[in-house]
Amino acid sequence: MNVKALIRTVNHTLKLHNLFPENSRILVACSGGPDSMALLHLLQDIATHRHTEYELGVAIVDHCIRPESKDEVLWLRNQVEILGLPFYTAIFDVPKLSKEQKLSEETIGRHVRYQWLTGIAQSEGYDYIAVAHHKDDQAESILAHLIRGTGLNGLTGMAVVSNDYTVPVVRPLLDVTKEELLLYLKEKDISYCIDSTNEDVRYQRNRIRHCIIPELKAINPIVIDAIVRLGASVREDISLISNLTDMAFDELVTISDEGAFISRRGLRKKPLSIQRRLWQRLVSIFDPEIKLTTAHQEQLLDIVNTGEGKTFNIKSIKVSAQCDTIKVYCKH
Incomplete structure (x- = not known):
């Protein structure tokens, strides 16, 4: 794909979703790496392609994971000054936060980064935050979810x-x-930084990228496209299932001050996939933070399929079944 074709492809993606109208203010999350440097310059190319103007700002977070990260922030600041764009930066000691909160550096880094980016975008009046995830990242993300067993949504x-x-x-x-982004950078002679941690296979994402994907490519050279197509297909199916769940919810669920009520017999008639989604939706009414596990779903399925009186607690939620009626409510 040449530069013009690449610009057209990205422009097509944006048009499909009615994104970046004229004079949009876009905050570009940029690490100085190849992906985000390509994104920054592509957005300028797309503005030219559309005969419009965007107000771009560039934001970088120093996660304090690598000693060279300070120099990369300074390098990017210089690049952005040459382009004449606003520049924003912040420092978070992610290794320290990771130990304190007993979460992975990847998880903590993502959390503080998006929280800060959102704050800057709001305070500085940006309409959008643009990030540089590409097709390979998409395939890696789907594989990571598959490995973790997150179900269709993942x-x-x-x-x-x-x-x-x-x-x-x-x-x-x-x-x-x-590959297309790297060719674009080479063609336009755009420099970028290399993050050494991207080679460290102790991180799950890197292990998928450097070990699993190459093995899959040996079996199917276009496996990236195949995985991404799977994701798009699943998204369409989930949209249908979600609509059917809405209809089942309206048909079966009654909500009052005392809680939510649902018929055992009515629920039994619905496919399992609808039942599982109905339960998640019911629980989320009272506590949006609760994500039902497979064990929770099996216990709830048992309540639906038996005619006995049963009760079941999930954190702050109580599920009580008597005769045909199941009541879901928040414990006080």
């Missing part, structure tokens, strides 16, 4: 637009590969 991968934060997070590069 197989959908990353969305082009995520509204999980107060400012939309956009992934314009999900339809292009890492």
